[in-house]
Amino acid sequence: MLSRDRALLSGRRVLVVEDEYFLADDISRALRSRGADVAGPVGELEDALRILDDGLIVDGAVLDVNIRSEMVFPIARELRARRVPFVFTTGYEKVSIAPEFHDVPFWEKPIEIAAMIRGLAGLIGQSRT
Numbered sequence: 001m002l003s004r005d006r007a008l009l010s011g012r013r014v015l016v017v018e019d020e021y022f023l024a025d026d027i028s029r030a031l032r033s034r035g036a037d038v039a040g041p042v043g044e045l046e047d048a049l050r051i052l053d054d055g056l057i058v059d060g061a062v063l064d065v066n067i068r069s070e071m072v073f074p075i076a077r078e079l080r081a082r083r084v085p086f087v088f089t090t091g092y093e094k095v096s097i098a099p100e101f102h103d104v105p106f107w108e109k110p111i112e113i114a115a116m117i118r119g120l121a122g123l124i125g126q127s128r129t
Contacts, residue, residue: 008121010035015051015061017075018089019043019068023109027062027089030113034121043067048075052082060124061086062116065096065106073098085123087116 014036018024024041031038039058042048045067052058052075061079063072065088072088079086088106090096097106105123107116 008034008117009060009124011037012059012121012124013037013039013057014120015039015048015058015063015079015086016041017043017045017048017061017067017072018064020064023089023111027113027116030117031062034117045070045072045075048072049078052078058084059127060084060120062120063088065090065092071098073101076101076104083127085120085127087120087123089116 009031014031016024016027016031016038018027018041024043028038028041039051039056042051061084063075063086065072076086086104088097088104089109089111090106091109094106105119
């Protein structure tokens with residue numbers, strides 16, 4: 001891995017909302033290896049809302065579309081209201097994503113974690129300029 005990749009998310013906090021333990025762990029490790037501070041990972045919508053409601057500053061997020069049979073859109077709406085960039089991961093097709101979020105990048109499982117992180121890092125960089 002290039003040193004540039006290691007610093008890709010240096011100083012950024014990324015919320016991970018994913019209910020598949022091993023995938024959540026893989027995503028979190030990959031984010032940390034690129035310099036990110038990871039909020040979570042959490043596998044319940046209530047836990048994600050609590051992180052946001054507690055005033056924790058997040059710079060970006062990775063959201064699984066379906067968390068324990070609940071759609072993640074309330075979290076996505078809150079992030080959008082705060083102008084925090086995010087990406088979706090899903091085992092479903094794009095039609096499962098609410099129309100209001102069709103502009104949000106999404107990664108079908110099994111996801112290519114490195115590419116997803118590069119995409120998220122690009123969004124975070126754009127949001128800060």
